[in-house]
Amino acid sequence: MTREPIATEQAPAAIGSYSQAIRCGDTVYLSGQIPLDPATMTLVDDGAEAAIRQVLDNLSAVARAAGGTLNHIAKLNVFLVDLGDFTLVNELMAEYFEKPFPARAAIGVAALPKGAQVEMDAIMVLPQDG
Secondary structure (H helix, E strand, O other), X not given: OOOEEEOOOOOOOOOOOOOOEEEEOOEXXXXXXXXXXXXXXXXXXXXXXXXXHHHHHHHHHHHHHOOOOHHHEEEEEEEEOOHHXXXXXXXXXXXXXXOOOOEEEEEEOOOOHHHOOEEEEEEEEOOOOO
């Protein structure tokens, strides 16, 4: 199966040896997004809500570049330095996603790249043509 890289300037550029996403058939694997502003490549530092929103906006931009939306995400992984932000993640997901919500894991971690407090990655399944 062919692996097609997905890239968009509407989301932060990769900060390592990886693609923003890889499409394999109808499945798209979205790399982890931290709350980087794609224009400045600096972390959003206006609190947990702004950080979570930036991550969701970044994921949304990559999903669009691959031909989908957040509502095509089948599995979402959320990594939080502070599990106290779990309730806020739930509230914001209800704004960004439509039911049925994706399957999800929320994992507490000690640290994330660039000192971020939240990171999310996802698996998206695009509708089949026809």
